[in-house]
Amino acid sequence: MVDKIIDQLQQFVQSFDLAGLKEYWLYLDKRLFSRLEDVYRSTVNKLRISLYRYYIINTVQKGNLEKTQEFFQKQASELQGQAEWRDWFILPFISSPEQNSAFCQYFSRQWSDTFLVSLHNFLSVLFQCMHILDFDAEVQKMTCLMEENEQLRQLLFALQTESRDQRDRDEMIHHKLPTYVQNMDRLGDTELEPVSSQSQLSTNQSGNQNSRHKRIQDHEKERKELFSKPPPQTSEKKGELGEVEPPIESSSEPTDSSNSRSCGASQEEPPFIKLSQEEYGEHHSSIMHCRVDCSGRRVASLDVDGVIKVWSFNPIMQTKATIMSKSPLMSLEWATKPDRLLLLGSGVGTVRLYDTEAKKNLYEMNIDEAHPRILSLACSPSGSSFVCSAAAHSRSGSGESAPRLPITVSGQLLLWDTKTVKQQLQFSLEPEPVAINCTAFNHNGNLLVTGAADGVIRLFDMQRYESAMSWRAHDGEVYSVEFSYDENTVFSIGEDGKFIQWNIHRCGVKQSEQILPQDATGPFVLSGYSGYKQVQVPRGRLFTFDSEGQHVLTCSSSGGLIYRLASGESALERVLSLGGHKAPVVTVDWCSAVDCGTCLTASMDGKIKLSTLLAQKS
Structure with missing residues (x-):
């Protein structure tokens, strides 16, 4: 030729x-x-x-x-x-x-x-x-078809979400609510009393305590009906459906339902089918953070060497940008509006605003020289501000005694405006300024939940910019915290290895408590030759929920584990093991759209697995 x-x-x-x-x-x-x-x-x-x-x-x-x-x-x-x-x-x-x-x-x-x-x-x-x-023409044709399919899928997801929200609104029991929590509850409106301790909760409400308790009991009954399902029967399966596991025991006594499941009288299909698993291997050291943006189009991952990769996985896996930093990086978060912007928290008291499309820094904000470690970042769903947790340098711990006493490291929790790029205010952290490890907003940004190094969870009213309540949640540090799907409860994982569900309408009251293995809660350990050990304290998200809030994805030594959430004190039911990793998984994320979802599991060897799941209709 x-x-x-x-x-x-x-x-x-x-x-x-x-x-x-x-x-x-x-x-x-x-x-x-x-x-x-x-x-x-x-x-x-x-x-x-x-x-x-x-x-x-x-x-x-x-x-x-x-x-x-x-x-x-x-x-x-x-x-x-x-x-x-x-x-x-x-x-x-x-x-x-x-x-x-x-x-x-x-x-x-x-x-x-x-x-x-x-x-x-x-x-x-x-x-x-x-x-x-x-094959160029065929590739272009296939790309166009996949993009069109993605647009249709997003449209269907939006329609389904709108239909579900409308159904939820129709089923709500309307009470007379404070303005700042008017839209916080997805499954039913209940009052959140702005108190800072359990003692205040009991003394300030003596006048209408009976009626309030009745409302809480009615709501609890309604919520249990929404979440409860017949006890499923499981058996071990392998193959295309993944690995189905028996339930993990809770800290309470085994219930009749858990005993009946162990008998295996009948079989039930797992809630998800693992369609595929791909690997992103552009990192060369342990991952600290791995997050999908709010549109589900891009992923940002940060390793311990300070290298950030911005990449996409639909229709093909492709690196969009590589960010190198002279100063150590400790946290990252996607902006809400516009979603192409990325917040990068350093170990020298700065936060950078990075444009992933233009591939350049837009701003660098000097947070606080006395508290240089930016441990956590959270953007408000409204897109107008972000919360920044800054901490002083940590003091070396003393011994290996368990449970270890909480480390009292000084810290600040600050609110910054993303438009003016200026600090708006500093939150009060009682009883003393402490390092905040993790932060999360509810769906409309009216509430902020934080977990700290002193083992305390603090709930902030973002309309009044003040603490609504706080309680001692864990023996040791709080590593990860998230709102439940209905936003009536908060889940947390702590240094004590416990996965706990808290009722935010009854300060400090547990709804369930589970003991998880260390490979799900950290600190994470990677053993090497000649007795070498690499230890990593949790930095990223340790658990995340599916689109309906009925299943939770956690870390493990060989891949992600998916559990079915049950109401009350019953154990988490382990329904699917994603596998695929040769090193401990240290952070997870779950991107859901319609019936397909992508689970991200990132490990200490720098590998990130993308497991595509198909939800099975019950």
Whole structure:
């Protein structure tokens, strides 16, 4: 094929067919060269210039001065402004151009042979990759179809969400609510009393305590009806459906339902089918954070070396940006509006606002020199502000005694405006300023929940910018905290290895408590040769929920684990093991859309697994 192209070009040159030569090169450019990356355009342009010079030299050597002049007359408008042709317009007027110092090299046999060999080699390499070019049209067609499918899927998800929200609103029991929590409850409106301790809760409500307790009991009954299902029967399965596990025991006594499940009287299909699992392997050290943006299109992952990768997985896995930082990075968070912006918290008291599309820093905010470690970032769903947790340098712990006493490291919780890029206020942290490890907003930004190094969970009213309540939640640090789907409860994981559900309408009251293995709660340990051990304290999200809030994804030593949430004191029921990892998983995220969802599990060897799940209708 390449030899035929070279022969055809030489035939046009030898027959002085300038029109045919231009048309044939235009055809090659349209069919082949236009599909190349921009970096190769300069090479194509140099070959075209050499081809035209090869044509002119041939007209001079053959003594066809008329064709020489014809070339410059027809090409003058195209070539006149190009520096490469500035000296060539005098060629027809030189009596012996082959002896002119400016043109003599082009009349040599060496130059013509070099040009033809270069053109031949370029075309040969191009045709070796023709199997890619041949399928270019099919790839473009497939990409368009997948993009259209994604748009339809997002539209369907939006319609389903709107329908579900409308159904939820129709089923609500309307009470007279404080303005700042009017829209906080997704499954039913209940009052949140703005108190800071359990003692205040009991003393400030003596007048209407009976009626309030009745409302709480009615709501609890309603919520249990929404969440409760017949006890499922499970058995161990492997294959395309993943691995189905028996339930993990809670700290309370085994219930009758857990005993009946262990008998295995019947089988029930798992709630999810694992369709596929892909690996993102661009990191070379342990992952600290891995988060999907609110649109579900991009992922940002941060490793312990301070390297951030911004990448997509739909329709193909592709790195969009790599961010290197001279200062150590400790936290990241996607902005809500616009969702292309990324907040990066450092270990030197700064937060950067990075544009992932323009691939540049927009701002760098100086937070606090006395508290340089930016441990957590959370953007308000309204997109107008973000919360920043800044802490002093940690003091080295003393021993390995368990349970370890909470580390009293000084910290601040600050609110920043994303438009003015200025600090709005500093929250009061009682009983003393302490390092906040984790933060999370509810769906409309009216409430903020935090977990701290002193083991205390604090709930803040974001309309009044004050603490609504706080309680001692764990022995040791609180590592991860999230609102439940209905936002009537808060889940937390702590250093004591407990996974606890808290009722935010009854300060400090547990709804359930589970003991999880250390590989789900941290600190995480990766053992190596010769007794080497790498220990990593949790930084990222340790658990996350599916779109309906009925299943939770947690970390483990070999991959993510999915549990079914049950109401009351019953144990978590382990329903699916995602697997795929050779090192401990240290952070997770779950991106849900319609019936398909993508679970992200990131581990200490720098590998991130994307497990695509299909939800089975019950």
